[in-house]
Amino acid sequence: MEPRYVDNAIIEESYRAIDRLKAGLGNAHPLYYIETYGCQMNEHDSEKIAGMLESIGYRKAASKTEADIIIFNTCCIRDHAEKRTFGNVGFIKELKAQNPALITGVCGCMMQQREVAKRLSQRFPFVDMIFGTNELHVFPQLLEKVVNGGRVFEIRDTDGEIAEGLPVKRNEGFSTFVNIMYGCNNFCSYCIVPYVRGRERSRRAEDIVEEVRNVVREGFTEVTLLGQNVNSYNGGGVRFPELLRMVNEVEGLKRLRFMTSHPKDLSHELVMAMAECDKVCEHIHLPVQSGSNRILQLMNRRYTREHYLELVRDLRENVKGVEITTDIIVGFPTETEEDLEDTLSLVREVGYSAAYSFAYSVREGTKAAVMDGQIPEEVKKERLKRLNEVIAESVTGANDKYMGLEGEILVEGRDMRGEPMMFGKLPSLKMVYVKGDESMIGNYYKVRITGTRFNSLVGEIID
Numbered sequence: 001m002e003p004r005y006v007d008n009a010i011i012e013e014s015y016r017a018i019d020r021l022k023a024g025l026g027n028a029h030p031l032y033y034i035e036t037y038g039c040q041m042n043e044h045d046s047e048k049i050a051g052m053l054e055s056i057g058y059r060k061a062a063s064k065t066e067a068d069i070i071i072f073n074t075c076c077i078r079d080h081a082e083k084r085t086f087g088n089v090g091f092i093k094e095l096k097a098q099n100p101a102l103i104t105g106v107c108g109c110m111m112q113q114r115e116v117a118k119r120l121s122q123r124f125p126f127v128d129m130i131f132g133t134n135e136l137h138v139f140p141q142l143l144e145k146v147v148n149g150g151r152v153f154e155i156r157d158t159d160g161e162i163a164e165g166l167p168v169k170r171n172e173g174f175s176t177f178v179n180i181m182y183g184c185n186n187f188c189s190y191c192i193v194p195y196v197r198g199r200e201r202s203r204r205a206e207d208i209v210e211e212v213r214n215v216v217r218e219g220f221t222e223v224t225l226l227g228q229n230v231n232s233y234n235g236g237g238v239r240f241p242e243l244l245r246m247v248n249e250v251e252g253l254k255r256l257r258f259m260t261s262h263p264k265d266l267s268h269e270l271v272m273a274m275a276e277c278d279k280v281c282e283h284i285h286l287p288v289q290s291g292s293n294r295i296l297q298l299m300n301r302r303y304t305r306e307h308y309l310e311l312v313r314d315l316r317e318n319v320k321g322v323e324i325t326t327d328i329i330v331g332f333p334t335e336t337e338e339d340l341e342d343t344l345s346l347v348r349e350v351g352y353s354a355a356y357s358f359a360y361s362v363r364e365g366t367k368a369a370v371m372d373g374q375i376p377e378e379v380k381k382e383r384l385k386r387l388n389e390v391i392a393e394s395v396t397g398a399n400d401k402y403m404g405l406e407g408e409i410l411v412e413g414r415d416m417r418g419e420p421m422m423f424g425k426l427p428s429l430k431m432v433y434v435k436g437d438e439s440m441i442g443n444y445y446k447v448r449i450t451g452t453r454f455n456s457l458v459g460e461i462i463d
């Protein structure tokens with residue numbers, strides 16, 4: 001099915017609202033502050049909000065206290081995200097008391113849950129605008145309502161659309177994100193994302209390639225293609241391996257990354273595209289969630305432990321030097337000691353270069369929330385601790401193979417702790433620390449690995 005695109009007339013109206021707001025500001029340049037929670041998807045949405053604000057004439061504030069507008073872009077993937085957001089929004093009350101002209105907004109995934117948004121609206125009457133994930137492209141119109149004295153509460157239930165052509169203010173650096181798709185259709189039984197981000201929809205391949213060309217022109221050399229499940233990308237018949245090959249051709253681009261990959265849709269064709277495209281980095285984030293087939297089935301992941309290990313074998317065989325990272329949940333309903341052991345043994349077997357571990361968190365409205373056999377919090381905690389020990393061992397152990405190897409890093413910044421060191425990543429996403437100075441930032445250097453740390457490496461520049 002063709003995705004629905006936001007009508008041009010609406011995007012044009014957003015630009016007219018930007019113009020009106022800009023005229024209203026005259027020569028003033030008020031300051032904005034955006035606080036972002038959650039994943040890269042949200043990070044990138046915040047760059048779009050920043051793009052619209054800068055088009056109006058706003059400039060970035062160094063801190064919340066000096067800002068004229070504060071936006072919270074929220075996440076609801078796990079429990080603590082919610083507590084933190086409510087706490088931090090509450091804190092704004094004082095700032096608003098000092099500066100009644102301060103505009104405050106809350107948006108993002110958590111606000112797409114109508115009940116939570118209502119609760120936030122009632123608890124914090126000083127919040128001027130609350131809007132969901134489907135309202136991003138009309139942000140200027142919503143802001144205009146607030147500037148004219150109104151209060152905004154806009155949450156639309158829709159399967160979602162695609163909005164093209166809005167301004168983006170990208171975070172500084174040399175690496176940036178490009179959306180290739182939105183939403184998710186997988187309904188993993190624990191996960192809230194399909195409910196707050198709508199149905200899966202892919203952007204046109206030519207729009208994606210054009211955006212990559214543009215960011216390269218702006219000076220970025222590394223691009224990460226973003227989607228909840230990039231392996232099911234289908235832009236008018238163009239599938240993900242083909243898209244990778246198209247983007248790989250963009251002149252001036254040095255490195256191409258993508259995330260996230262769902263194991264059920266990872267094809268051999270994609271493995272070969274990774275192997276054959278010179279700019280595609282030797283890294284894949286391949287969330288496994290559990291090593292137990294029984295739990296995987298309850299999670300509705302639609303692959304088995306054996307299939308996952310087969311994918312790992314295919315990747316290792318064909319993509320030289322590939323590193324694999326993952327996400328793992330412990331304490332899913334009915335998880336037994338035996339299930340946990342299956343997860344621990346899988347971690348040891350794969351040898352991840354990084355693994356993000358989470359205690360299962362009940363998300364209202366999902367299938368797993370009403371499953372029997374919920375695991376007590378202290379058991380989840382204890383299992384998480386055991387998992388983390390196995391991850392640490394496995395990650396540190398896997399570092400040794402780098403000793404003496406050569407590779408290329410993109411220097412990103414300076415480590416402020418202890419002895420001054422510059423750091424940058426290998427294509428495999430492994431972090432390498434080297435001696436040097438700030439003038440190196442943004443450049444690529446060949447390095448030889450001379451040492452290892454807990455989850456990073458130490459190297460020396462060889463050219």
Ligand code: SAH
Nearest residue numbers: 190191228260287327328329358359360361
């Ligand atoms: N689309 C991506 C991940 C999105 S969420 C994917 O499919 O991999 C990022 C991670 O959060 C997930 O991989 C999962 O490990 C974790 N997560 C999601 N829902 C969770 C929940 N209810 N409790 C604990 N962890 C969860």
Ligand code: SF4
Nearest residue numbers: 184186187188191193
């Ligand atoms: Fe959530 Fe599963 Fe979709 Fe990832 S693939 S966003 S874990 S439902």
Ligand code: F3S
Nearest residue numbers: 038039075076077109
């Ligand atoms: Fe991302 Fe959190 Fe939304 S992980 S998609 S910001 S719920």
